[in-house]
Amino acid sequence: MADLSAKNLAIEEETIAEKGASIATPRQLMWWKFKKHHVAMVSAIILILFYVVALFSDFVGPYNPEKTNAKTKFVPPQAISFINGEGKFSLRPGVYGLIEERDPETLRRTFHVDKSVWHPIYFIVRGDPYKMWGLWESDIHLFGLDKESDGVIFLLGSDRLGRDMVSRIIHGGKISLSIGLLSVFLSLILGIVLGGLSGYYGGMVDNIIQRIIEFIRSIPSLPLWMALSAALPPGWPQTLRYFGITLILSILGWTGLGRQVRGRFLSLRNEDFVLAARLSGARDFRVIIQHMVPSFMSHIIASLTLSIPGIILAETSLSFLGLGLRQPVISWGVLLQEAQNIRTVALAPWLMIPGLAVVITVLAFNFLGDGLRDAADPFGR
């Protein structure tokens, strides 16, 4: 036997070309492939930033998003300036003061920049008190004006009650971004369980689940969402409403995923390595967990990423139509709903900036999903 193996070692036909690729794990291969997708990388970084900001919204936002100020309604976005009140350059950024004027004809109040007054911006500064994650009290903000200062900092303007739009958008992200993840997570569970049952067992189970999916998919989604959200009891507290909306969004969301999982199961069932695993004595459970699920999980994650934008848009649309979340909850949809009249569009266009946040998020998720999908199958032949 020894000489036999020696001979075979001697005839070993091909040498391994790239040393690096040859010892890489599949995970590393995916990462390398993903890294090549620059747009997806940038999108991932943007999204991580968004989620981190949303997670620390109380800290990052300079004001309490609910704090109204009758004297500063509809302030346009302020510019950051490095030239201080005395016209000198300063390393510290700051914002100029505001002069309120009333148009003598229309009686409309407008704000003008007063370059003689300059309020320096401080980082890690005391401001409005808040309770971090409902756990501990603090009043430290990432940036803001001095607590004693009589100026205001509205980098994205203020709304009809004089509330800071930066803080409101950041707080709105908390709801809008999390609803996407949560709903996709629910869809994932439903999709994997039902799609898996359908694909692995086939037959009658498969038939029934497939017909249910077809039925759900044949209903136009927006009217269904509207009907379901309108049916949520109006007396419900906002948190319950939030979960209600999440559930409604995932009821429709799982069907596409369920289809995919089923398809993967069906095609993997006939894959040679699955048969090889059975011949190797692996029982059903091990075949599914060890061989089948890992080989489609990366695809599922990619398509989940691609379905998050739809959910964020759906929440935004529902809230915009007044059927989703409502004041005083802040979400991007709720913010946009407040901007939904001609007067706003004409006189305070900055109130539509939450829409930009939605667009950036949706695009970033789409690009990220594309990148993940390409990286999901790193074993190019």
Added chain:
Amino acid sequence: MSSAAVKPETKTKTDTLLEVQNLKMHFPIYNQGIFRKRVVNHVKAVDDVSFDIKRAEVLGLVGESGCGKTTTGRAVIRAYDPTAGKILFKDTDKGQVDLAQLSREEMRDVWKNIQMIFQDPYSSLNPRMTLEQIVGEPLKNYGILDGSALRDRVAELLRLVGLRPEYMSRYPHAFSGGQRQRIGIARALSLNPQLIVCDEPVSALDVSVQAQVLNLLKDLQGQFQLTYLFISHDLSVVRHLCDRVAVMYVGKIVEIASTDDLFNNIQHPYTEALLSSAPKPDPRARTKHVALQGEVADAANPPSGCYFHPRCRYATDKCKSDTPALREVTPNHWASCHYAEELDLSA
């Protein structure tokens, strides 16, 4: 080395390891209704096939693409549930069992003794497992070895198939087709099986690598007295490796004989056509060329009479109506042609 390549004279080929009787594997063709699928027809991929394999023998199974070779192999190892027939296997632990009757859990025990080598070295290895996990999986699942003993055995198996044991922690993507096929062979060997179904183990490989893998299979067969059901569509491969050969056409065996007998004393026109349409190693060797014309018959709607008659150059009216039975034309040489005795066939 030479002792491994030459088959020992002591090898007894009288002990039947596998006996397949009237095996049928019909795949239903569905017509999708709203709730219930309706069976409209069947693909008779394997239709009434019988053969046996002696211990330490290599039986070749040849035929054109789509004639049911893979299906036969997979039905024998019970990857499919056969429609009908018996698969009598002499299991080391259970004695003779009819695999067609066993439950999945019972089959799991039998798979310790029957393994498979796949055609596609890419899809047959899980890309997310290391060589150690792939080759060691059978040993682990059956609870035979664990820990460092398992590693040692995997190293030994890798060495046996001509791979470096140091590769153990690598993933399949680092290897070429030929090397991957060696990994698959190591996995199939890990449990010391009695029967290995080799489904076109080299047809997906580069020509330069094919011979090496074939030699490996031949060496291993000699060394461990393995029994192969060797599926191929390449007759030169079969000639090189097999003791006996069965020729399949549209789900049926049309000729079966020892390799020498089959190649020198053809009894079925399909075998003749198959042999003469195969590329010759020496193009100057002049033979009458009997090209295979037309398409392989549809296994769902096979022709009447002899399935081969639309393509057979010796066909008569009788062939269109009467189905020829597989009969012993000369001792141990079976063929299913009405005119086996009259025709003088050569490739």
